Amino acid sequence: MSFLSETLARVKPSPTMAITGLVGELKAQGRDIIGLSAGEPDFDTPENIRAAAIRAIEDGKTRYTAVDGIAELKQAICAKFKRDNGLEYTPKQVTVGTGGKQVLYNALMATLNHEDEVVIPAPYWVSYPDMVLLAGGVPVFIEAGLENDFKITPEQLDAAITRNTKWVLFNSPSNPTGAGYSRAELKALTDVLLKHPHVWVLSDDMYEHLAYDGFEFCTPAQVEPKLYDRTLTVNGVSKAYAMTGWRIGYAAGPEPLIAAIRKVQSQSTSNPCSISQWAAVEALNGPQDFLAPHNEIFKRRRDLVLAKLNAIDGITCPTPEGAFYVYPSISGLIGKTTPKGVEITTDEVFVTELLNDTGVAAVFGAAFGLSPNFRISYATSDAALEEACDRIAKFCSELS
Ligand SMILES: Cc1ncc(COP(=O)(O)O)c(C=O)c1O
CATH class of the missing domain: 3.90.1150.10 (Aspartate Aminotransferase, domain 1)
Known part of the structure; x- marks a missing residue:
């Protein structure tokens, strides 16, 4: 054995x-x-963000914080969702973790039971299927091939959903392809989800700010407000703010789900690094130029x-x-x-x-x-x- x-x-x-x-x-x-x-x-990492971290150290902001983030960062995240995505959240609907990776992991750990399925468009970020498996769930793949610019179609999504589907995972722009769904493409997918009220949406928006040729980023809860109550929108500071080593990611969604995510985090890592949280406040509230x-x-x-x-x-x-x-x-x-x-x-x-x-x-x-x-x-x-x-x-x- x-x-x-x-x-x-x-x-x-x-x-x-x-x-x-x-x-x-x-x-x-x-x-x-x-x-x-x-x-x-x-x-x-931009200079103003580094300076905010140094200030945090010098001001003694070096102790444990609330498990899923300081109030100032949650406020900054609410402001970000409103500013960039037109999404209204209160601080109680927000969780902060040690990277988007931990937030995604916590969300799956908090929700998956044996045999619960998670629909994942392939190619996918390498961690999705293994996180689902670690949490006891079953990854179900939809092939997003070259012929469709690495994007799934509404028909494929509809066919992949079963009675056991708990989550559908979206990642646009995508790692590893860079493919981004236009508003119309995303709307066609969210229309499918309206037909399946038991399915929740996990949107990984990590590459939101990295878009070219005038591409308009949008996220499922924004494109289809009827999905707001069953969507977890995940984002972070790693990619856009060149802060991969600082390990701050966050998500917003329904309060009971956020509380469940907090429970997982409270019994594993506790709060993300206090200094990094203050740096992230500056990243989100400071100049974006x-x-x-x-x-x-x-x-x-x-x-x-x-x-x-x-x-x-x-x-x-x-x-x-x-x-x-x-x-x-x-x-x-x-x-x-x-x-x-x-x-x-x-x-x-x-x-x-x-x-x-x-x-x-x-x-x-x-x-x-x-x-x-x-x-x-x-x-x-x-x-x-x-x-x-x-x-x-x-x-x-x-x-x-
Ligand atoms: C698609 C995607 N999601 C999430 C993450 C996690 O990022 P982090 O944990 O640094 O916030 C990454 C990092 O590579 C990624 O590519």
């Missing part, structure tokens, strides 16, 4: 974090590695990577609306062979050989539930992206 739990046996470690770890090791060995696997901006220049840089990098990748024979990639990822298909390369005689049978083999031969680290599509693809994070310098794409082009041109 294993010492480890049966629940844990159903779960795999995060593949993106494993690859990021491998990149670190290879770099430490002196290999010339270009890491395109990490899901974080390469910008520093660095977002537009950051987005200009991201858009330029997206276009650079897309142009170079789409010029490679065997690679196809649609233009995503947001986030800082592209998710090219390599279906035209499957079955080819490297000069060393390795056959590219899967996207995992492709990514492994690419790393071995060229030092470019990306993440294979199977990790996100849709193959044959790979994910590139373009949150790195233009020079590194140009060099990486040139190496990928050379690697592909040598396949036969």
